[in-house]
Amino acid sequence: MEFCVKQVNGRVKVLAGAGSNVTAEAIRLSRQAEDSGADALLIVTPYYNKATQQGLIRHYEAIAEQVHTPIVLYNVPSRTGVSFTAETYQALSRHPNIAGVKEASGNLSLAVHTRLACGPDFAIWSGNDDQVVPMMSIGAAGVISVAANLVPEVMRDMTHLCLEGSFQAAAELQLRYTELLDALAIEVNPIPVKTALNLMGYEAGPLRLPLCEMTPDHLETLRTALGRAGVCSFS
Numbered sequence: 001m002e003f004c005v006k007q008v009n010g011r012v013k014v015l016a017g018a019g020s021n022v023t024a025e026a027i028r029l030s031r032q033a034e035d036s037g038a039d040a041l042l043i044v045t046p047y048y049n050k051a052t053q054q055g056l057i058r059h060y061e062a063i064a065e066q067v068h069t070p071i072v073l074y075n076v077p078s079r080t081g082v083s084f085t086a087e088t089y090q091a092l093s094r095h096p097n098i099a100g101v102k103e104a105s106g107n108l109s110l111a112v113h114t115r116l117a118c119g120p121d122f123a124i125w126s127g128n129d130d131q132v133v134p135m136m137s138i139g140a141a142g143v144i145s146v147a148a149n150l151v152p153e154v155m156r157d158m159t160h161l162c163l164e165g166s167f168q169a170a171a172e173l174q175l176r177y178t179e180l181l182d183a184l185a186i187e188v189n190p191i192p193v194k195t196a197l198n199l200m201g202y203e204a205g206p207l208r209l210p211l212c213e214m215t216p217d218h219l220e221t222l223r224t225a226l227g228r229a230g231v232c233s234f235s
Contacts, residue, residue: 001014001016001032001033001036001037001038002036002037004016005036005037005038013039013040014037014038014039014040015038015039015040015041015042015072015144016033016036016038016040016041016042017041017042017043017044018030018032018033018038018041018042018043019042019043019044019045019046019074020046021046021047021048021049022046023046023059023062023063026043026059026063027062027063027066027067030043030063030066030067030069030071031066031067033069034067034068034069038069039069039070040069040070040071040072040099041063041067041069041070041071041072042072042074042102042144043060043063043071043072043073043074044074044076044079044080045073045074045075045076045077045080045082045083045084046059046080046082047079047080047081047082048080048081049082050080050081050082051082053084053085053087053088056082056084056088056092057088057091057092060073060092060095060098061092061095064095064097064098065097067097068097069097070097070098070099071097071098071099072099072100072101072102072123072125073089073092073098073100073101073102074101074102074104074127075101075102075103075104075105075127076102076104076105076127077105078104078105078106083105083107083110084101084110085110086110086113086114086116086117086118087117089101089114089117089118089122090114090117090118093117093118093119093121093122099122099123100122100123100124100125100141101114101122101123101124101125102125102126102127102144103124103125103126103127103135103140104126104127104128105127106128106131108131108134108135108138111124111135111138111140112138115138115139120139123141124139124140124141125140125141125142125143125144126140126142126143126144127143127144128143129143129145129146129147129155129181129184130174130178130181130182130185132145132155132158132159132162132170132174133158133162133167133170133171133174136159136162136163136167136170137162137167142159142163143155143158143159146184146189146190146193147177147180147181147184147193149193149196149197150180150184150193150196150197150200150226150231151177151180151229151231154173154177157173158170158173158174161173177229179225179228179229180225180226180228180229180231182225183221183222183224183225183226184196184222186214186218186221186222187214187215187218188211190211191207191211191212191213191214192214192218192222194207195213195214195219195222196222196226196231199222199223199226199232200226200231200232201232
């Protein structure tokens with residue numbers, strides 16, 4: 001984190017992952033990230049424990065009371081086994097140190113009800129690249145993106161078009177890159193995106209267990225999608 005903050009040197013904001021399924025550990029990681037100079041903290045819901053909604057509220061309030069850096073909640077139930085409700089978002093949105101949520105549940109209804117419950121001051125960022133335009137059409141602030149590692153200009157243009165109210169043009173971009181976005185989810189993240197970066201020559205390095213190399217058929221699907229999207233070509 002310190003290395004990242006130093007390299008960025010104030011050019012963009014640094015959002016540091018600091019979550020844990022142990023509240024005390026999440027507090028320790030959050031303080032460490034804050035001391036490193038991170039601009040905000042991304043804190044995933046406790047995994048495996050599957051906290052109750054009241055447990056989620058108490059977990060996040062305990063962390064928020066121990067740091068001064070803004071907190072972004074992270075809802076990704078496919079990985080953690082637990083999801084926020086709109087009512088829980090509403091309760092947490094009242095804390096001055098909780099700024100919003102990376103909403104990666106894929107549940108557009110939850111996003112709608114969260115917007116109704118919390119209002120515009122509680123920011124929502126899409127956590128799924130394939131839902132940027134639908135999420136921003138109901139007031140999401142943007143996306144915390146995987147695909148931006150490969151096509152940053154595309155994701156920038158898509159979000160800026162939405163912010164400008166040009167949703168039809170944004171939707172055309174969303175559809176144009178659907179094949180690539182699907183390929184980046186063909187195996188669990190970050191296997192495809194790291195593989196893609198290596199294919200593009202960025203030398204992102206090997207995967208660490210329990211992550212492992214893509215199956216040959218999935219690798220071919222990814223290569224095809226990269227080629228059709230114009231990201232890189234293969235002889």
